[in-house]
Amino acid sequence: MTLWSVGVVTIALALFAAGAAWSLRQELIENLDKDIKAEAQGFFSALQQQRVDWGNRRRVEAFFDQSKRLRYIEIRNDAGQVLCRSRDLEKGPAFLMRGTPKLQNIAWNGRALRFGVFHQDGIVLGIGGETKEITETVAQLLVAYIAVLPVVIVAVGFGAWWLARRAVAPVQAIAAQAETISASDLHQRLPAPSSQDEIAHLTSVLNGMFDRLQRSFDQVTRFTSDASHELRTPLALMRAEAESALNARNSAPDQRELCANVIKQCLELSHIVDGLLFLSRADNRHLALEQETVDLTSLVRELRED
Numbered sequence: 044m045t046l047w048s049v050g051v052v053t054i055a056l057a058l059f060a061a062g063a064a065w066s067l068r069q070e071l072i073e074n075l076d077k078d079i080k081a082e083a084q085g086f087f088s089a090l091q092q093q094r095v096d097w098g099n100r101r102r103v104e105a106f107f108d109q110s111k112r113l114r115y116i117e118i119r120n121d122a123g124q125v126l127c128r129s130r131d132l133e134k135g136p137a138f139l140m141r142g143t144p145k146l147q148n149i150a151w152n153g154r155a156l157r158f159g160v161f162h163q164d165g166i167v168l169g170i171g172g173e174t175k176e177i178t179e180t181v182a183q184l185l186v187a188y189i190a191v192l193p194v195v196i197v198a199v200g201f202g203a204w205w206l207a208r209r210a211v212a213p214v215q216a217i218a219a220q221a222e223t224i225s226a227s228d229l230h231q232r233l234p235a236p237s238s239q240d241e242i243a244h245l246t247s248v249l250n251g252m253f254d255r256l257q258r259s260f261d262q263v264t265r266f267t268s269d270a271s272h273e274l275r276t277p278l279a280l281m282r283a284e285a286e287s288a289l290n291a292r293n294s295a296p297d298q299r300e301l302c303a304n305v306i307k308q309c310l311e312l313s314h315i316v317d318g319l320l321f322l323s324r325a326d327n328r329h330l331a332l333e334q335e336t337v338d339l340t341s342l343v344r345e346l347r348e349d
Contacts, residue, residue, distance in 0.1 A: 048199065048200070048203035049196055049199055049200045049203065052195070052196065052199045053192075053196055056188075056192055056195060056196075057192075060184075060185065060188035060189075060192070063184065063188070064181050064184055064185050064188075067180070067181055067184060068177060068181045071177040071180065071181075072157065072174070072177065075157050075172060075174070075177070076146050076157065076159070078113060078172070079113060079146060079157065079159045079170055079171065079172070080146075080159070082107055082113055082170055083159065083161040083168055083170055085106070085107075086106050086107065086168060086170075087161070087163045087164065087166070087168070089106045090106075090164065090166065091164070097118070097126040097127050100127055100129075100130075103118070103127045104116070104129065107170075113170055113171065113172045114129055114130075114131045114172065114173075115129060115131055115151075115156060115158070115169075115170065115171045115172065115173075116128070116129040116168075116169070116170050117129070117168075117169040117170075118166060118167070118168055118169075119166075119167045119169075120165060120166065120167070121165050121167070126166075146158070146159040147159075148174065149171075154173055154175075155173065155174045155175065155178070156171045156172065156173055156174065157171050157172055157173075157174050158170070158171030159171060213236065213242040214242065214245075217233055217242070217245065217246060217249065220233050220234070221233065221249065224253065229253060229256055229257040229260055230257065231253075232250045232253060233246045233249055233250055233253075234246075235247070235250070267319050267320075267322065268320065272320070274312070274316045275313070275316055275320075278309050278312050278313050278316065279313075281305065281309050282305075282306055282309040282310070282313070285302045285303075285305040285306045285309065286302070286306060288302045289302040289303060289306065
């Protein structure tokens with residue numbers, strides 16, 4: 044049970060960590076997309092208000108918010124001529140810019156970028172920023188989850204073990220108490236717990252079963268005792284009548300043999316009845332035990348001679 048709980052919690056935490064990392068990455072990407080779209084909209088709005096000297100890169104870069112770190116900017120006209128490029132693009136290849144506005148992840152010159160292409164009034168603007176910080180943030184989150192995960196697993200495992208042990212303890216106590224109840228101790232009962240839960244119900248059911256067993260056992264013992272007492276008198280009378288007939292002088296040989304067999308059967312039945320009465324007294328604890336010293340050597344010798 045403990046291992047099952049730890050396994051389930053571990054899988055759940057792993058899925059939660061993966062989901063949280065994916066959700067965080069998506070949120071950061073969406074924020075970056077909003078910044079890119081806002082910069083593009085601000086740039087085209089500024090173009091409508093004033094003329095731009097494309098040869099003056101500082102004047103062009105002033106249209107963009109440098110605090111947002113969108114350092115990758117490339118501006119072209121409809122003919123594909125590059126009008127301006129940011130410093131980070133001077134030594135790199137040109138972007139393959141398409142006319143359809145689109146935000147996408149691209150690999151450029153060994154760097155991972157989130158890049159958007161915007162077209163308006165004969166100007167094509169390509170603007171983007173690195174996703175390195177996003178990747179590092181997500182990686183830090185995953186590292187934090189990985190560092191905390193073993194501690195959580197150990198805590199959950201210990202808690203599950205403690206709860207399982209506490210839940211099983213009443214059942215173990217009931218089992219230990221039930222093992223002490225035998226045929227001679229059917230009057231004993233399991234202690235009823237104070238709580239009204241499944242353990243209390245189980246205890247009540249077991250005590251009810253012991254009540255039924257005790258009643259059945261008492262009935263069998265009582266019947267055995269009564270039957271033994273009732274059978275002794277008829278057997279004694281039968282034996283006496285058979286012995287009287289056997290000792291009669293005018294008895295025929297066949298009658299004498301028949302009487303001898305009847306006496307023999309009566310003796311065997313008497314032994315059986317005496318045994319039943321002995322067992323009945325032993326079950327009712329009415330049998331007094333007498334202890335005496337026995338010579339095992341002579342006893343074994345007698346058994347061998349027999």
